[in-house]
Amino acid sequence: PVKRNKETQEARMKLPICGEEQAIMEAISNNPVVIICGETGSGKTTQVPQFLYEAGYGNKDSDNPGIIGITQPRRVAAVSMSKRVAQELSLSEQEVSYQIRYDATTSPKTIIKFMTDGVLLRELANDFLLSKYSSIIIDEAHERSLNTDILIGVVSRVLKLRAELSEEEKSKIKPLKIIIMSATLRVSDFTQNKNLFVMAPPVINVNARQFPVSIHFNKRTPDIDHISETFKKVCKIHTRLPHGGILVFLTGQNEISILCRKLRRKFPYIKQNQDTYMSRQLLEEKEIINEAVEKVRECLTAKQADIETEDLDIGDKEVEEAESFDTDSEDSEDIKDFDNDEMIVDQHAGPLYVLPLYSLLSTHAQLRVFEPPPEGTRLCVVATNVAETSLTIPGVKYVVDCGKVKERQYDVTTGVQSYVVGWTSKASADQRAGRAGRTGPGHCYRLYSSAVFNDQFQQFTVPEIHRMPIEGVVLQMKSMNIDTVLNFPFPTPPDHDKLRKAENLLQYLGALNENGRITELGRTMATFPIAPRFSKMLIIGQQHGCLPYIIAIVSALTVGDPFIKDFHLDNNRNSDEEEENEDDRSNELSGIHKENILQKERRKLIRKSFYDVQKKHSGLDPTSDILKLLSVVGAYEYEGGTDKFCESNFVRPKAMQEIHKLRGQITNIVQMNCPGVDVCVDPKMKPPSTIQIKALKQIITAGFIDQVAIRKGVIEKSSKTFSSTRNVEYCTMWTEDVVFIHPTSILYHNKPPNFVVYQELHKTSKVWMKGVTVVESS
Ligand code: ADP
Ligand code: MG
Numbered sequence: 001p002v003k004r005n006k007e008t009q010e011a012r013m014k015l016p017i018c019g020e021e022q023a024i025m026e027a028i029s030n031n032p033v034v035i036i037c038g039e040t041g042s043g044k045t046t047q048v049p050q051f052l053y054e055a056g057y058g059n060k061d062s063d064n065p066g067i068i069g070i071t072q073p074r075r076v077a078a079v080s081m082s083k084r085v086a087q088e089l090s091l092s093e094q095e096v097s098y099q100i101r102y103d104a105t106t107s108p109k110t111i112i113k114f115m116t117d118g119v120l121l122r123e124l125a126n127d128f129l130l131s132k133y134s135s136i137i138i139d140e141a142h143e144r145s146l147n148t149d150i151l152i153g154v155v156s157r158v159l160k161l162r163a164e165l166s167e168e169e170k171s172k173i174k175p176l177k178i179i180i181m182s183a184t185l186r187v188s189d190f191t192q193n194k195n196l197f198v199m200a201p202p203v204i205n206v207n208a209r210q211f212p213v214s215i216h217f218n219k220r221t222p223d224i225d226h227i228s229e230t231f232k233k234v235c236k237i238h239t240r241l242p243h244g245g246i247l248v249f250l251t252g253q254n255e256i257s258i259l260c261r262k263l264r265r266k267f268p269y270i271k272q273n274q275d276t277y278m279s280r281q282l283l284e285e286k287e288i289i290n291e292a293v294e295k296v297r298e299c300l301t302a303k304q305a306d307i308e309t310e311d312l313d314i315g316d317k318e319v320e321e322a323e324s325f326d327t328d329s330e331d332s333e334d335i336k337d338f339d340n341d342e343m344i345v346d347q348h349a350g351p352l353y354v355l356p357l358y359s360l361l362s363t364h365a366q367l368r369v370f371e372p373p374p375e376g377t378r379l380c381v382v383a384t385n386v387a388e389t390s391l392t393i394p395g396v397k398y399v400v401d402c403g404k405v406k407e408r409q410y411d412v413t414t415g416v417q418s419y420v421v422g423w424t425s426k427a428s429a430d431q432r433a434g435r436a437g438r439t440g441p442g443h444c445y446r447l448y449s450s451a452v453f454n455d456q457f458q459q460f461t462v463p464e465i466h467r468m469p470i471e472g473v474v475l476q477m478k479s480m481n482i483d484t485v486l487n488f489p490f491p492t493p494p495d496h497d498k499l500r501k502a503e504n505l506l507q508y509l510g511a512l513n514e515n516g517r518i519t520e521l522g523r524t525m526a527t528f529p530i531a532p533r534f535s536k537m538l539i540i541g542q543q544h545g546c547l548p549y550i551i552a553i554v555s556a557l558t559v560g561d562p563f564i565k566d567f568h569l570d571n572n573r574n575s576d577e578e579e580e581n582e583d584d585r586s587n588e589l590s591g592i593h594k595e596n597i598l599q600k601e602r603r604k605l606i607r608k609s610f611y612d613v614q615k616k617h618s619g620l621d622p623t624s625d626i627l628k629l630l631s632v633v634g635a636y637e638y639e640g641g642t643d644k645f646c647e648s649n650f651v652r653p654k655a656m657q658e659i660h661k662l663r664g665q666i667t668n669i670v671q672m673n674c675p676g677v678d679v680c681v682d683p684k685m686k687p688p689s690t691i692q693i694k695a696l697k698q699i700i701t702a703g704f705i706d707q708v709a710i711r712k713g714v715i716e717k718s719s720k721t722f723s724s725t726r727n728v729e730y731c732t733m734w735t736e737d738v739v740f741i742h743p744t745s746i747l748y749h750n751k752p753p754n755f756v757v758y759q760e761l762h763k764t765s766k767v768w769m770k771g772v773t774v775v776e777s778s
Pocket of ligand 1: 389394
């Protein structure tokens with residue numbers, strides 16, 4: 001008995017997938033694996049789990065009592081889709097639950113469970129039969145994320161085993177059903193791969209009721225930065241074209257914040273319930289600050305063109321934030337008539353309700369895009385790839401596509417990573433355009449020419465397995481007793497060199513023995529939801545009572561750098577509530593009236609407090625960026641984990657909360673797996689003693705033992721001395737290139753040490769070491 005309210009019922013019936021319910025359920029009951037292809041928005045993610053539920057899957061008294069599991073490459077989608085399905089079925093958040101790395105609503109009552117693909121991979125290590133589940137839906141398979149690819153390979157084996165066992169013990173074990181869902185028709189890597197599925201699974205195509213979308217290419221592809229180009233296009237749409245939501249695709253958080261701010265300034269939306277006079281004041285004040293910050297940014301960008309500033313969300317698929325300002329300017333013909341009047345508030349066009357959407361944003365802020373915009377405003381969502389297929393934003397009629405995407409690239413032999421902003425693929429561009437045709441005919445504005453599209457865009461995006469380090473998944477496979485990784489049924493296998501390199505690193509860390517078999521240590525390492533080298537640090541971290549510190553450190557390293565970069569100051573802090581927050585430093589400035597002095601002074605003050613904070617957290621030990629992280633994590637807990645702390649310490653609240661949660665999780669795993677070890681998350685953790693600091697640095701060195709860099713002068717026995725590390729060359733084991741200490745390192749302004757270990761190498765104009773620790777001479 002399914003209870004849906006009338007509204008839901010009506011909305012559902014309009015979804016194309018509901019016309020295929022019978023065909024889909026028949027295919028599922030007759031086949032172990034079914035592939036469903038359907039346009040984004042056709043209802044795959046929200047409806048297919050409900051079909052299974054209504055057919056009795058997940059019902060304790062039925063033939064298929066196990067949970068219905070749905071995997072997503074992105075956390076945002078796992079959380080928001082579970083909430084949506086719970087609401088449609090009028091079930092609780094425990095019955096339709098989600099589990100992501102930092103959060104879960106699962107309970108014994110769970111019937112439908114949304115999770116990231118990484119979560120299911122971890123479960124497989126403990127329960128290779130997936131015995132809790134009756135069916136697994138692998139969603140967004142077209143994205144070809146690393147975890148999704150591995151998952152498809154693994155479940156193809158689980159399937160066989162469950163089928164065999166169910167023959168033997170009919171009453172106890174039921175066969176498993178696999179449903180692979182894709183937003184594109186390109187599924188031959190799954191259907192034609194005999195190594196994966198011996199029998200090609202049936203493919204059901206859902207014919208979406210897609211309205212026509214007119215594609216408008218720019219006549220020429222301007223060389224200018226795509227933010228201004230995008231800004232102009234959105235202004236033009238908003239001032240001249242009929243109502244309908246606008247969806248803008250940019251490459252990262254930073255670009256999104258800039259565009260949102262510009263648009264909000266141009267077409268301000270002021271909340272009704274606020275005192276209008278006050279809000280105008282705030283708005284003006286805010287504008288002054290923003291301008292100042294923007295100037296600082298421009299100036300810094302010019303100066304530090306070398307410094308790239310990515311944040312990455314290791315482990316899950318999400319990569320955010322880019323800093324790529326091109327400064328040439330050349331207008332495309334299409335927008336020649338456009339005045340450069342962005343500073344003037346436009347009162348005729350009416351307010352624009354501008355919302356950012358990217359993965360580092362808080363869940364609460366992310367879910368705002370599903371709500372109808374306030375009366376009298378036009379919705380404008382400025383998003384990363386998240387909106388390409390994972391989330392369908394209602395009411396979008398115009399899409400503005402910058403044509404770019406930011407991808408993490410990884411060099412297998414050197415371990416050098418880089419973030420490259422490049423043209424997206426034709427397939428992705430078409431997905432983006434498709435977002436405009438869900439509710440009626442729409443328009444897609446491509447900020448590049450059709451010649452560029454035809455000649456320079458790849459047909460499809462390269463699967464992530466060919467672009468990412470894979471030692472983590474190799475260790476996970478080994479812990480599932482998949483010993484010969486070379487024979488693993490990857491949809492598109494990585495090359496042998498890459499697999500071998502991953503195995504070598506794991507041997508280095510002691511996770512595998514010389515025959516490539518997993519060791520006891522390796523098994524313990526695999527129980528932690530973190531990269532193998534971090535697990536290694538945990539396991540050797542028990543000396544001198546260092547474990548609580550190491551747990552905090554690896555949690556922070558896993559979540560990623562929480563510090564806001566100096567040239568994001570003010571702008572990105574609390575980006576969820578950008579428009580609502582006032583700067584509390586303004587009090588110190590009352591009395592200074594002239595606007596430009598105000599700007600300058602404010603800027604100085606913010607920058608000064610930023611550097612004071614950096615200094616404060618370097619106080620623990622001035623020779624390790626990683627101990628600086630420990631300092632800020634300790635201080636955050638000590639002071640109660642407040643947003644205020646984040647604000648005054650220039651760290652992102654979401655990152656700090658995730659670090660906090662991960663510390664708790666890791667601590668639990670240690671307690672469960674390492675009997676006799678007594679750890680807890682102590683909010684009043686004392687700073688480490690001198691002996692402990694020394695030990696911590698040795699543990700860090702051990703974790704990064706293959707990532708040592710030696711000052712070139714030491715090798716050359718040169719006697720030249722330096723006062724800072726600027727331009728000082730280092731050599732590593734893996735690359736011929738010399739590498740440099742990144743300017744955001746606390747070591748940057750010090751005398752260059754002889755030996756360091758680094759956390760990551762990032763390539764921009766030079767190869768930079770990030771997360772640097774001086775090697776202790778013992
Ligand atoms: P698909 O997975 O095929 O891309 P979905 O099942 O995600 O499609 O979406 C189907 C429809 O449900 C879309 O029109 C979308 O706008 C709507 N929808 C999904 N989630 C929400 C939500 N949280 N709030 C409102 N509408 C939603
Ligand atoms: Mg979907």
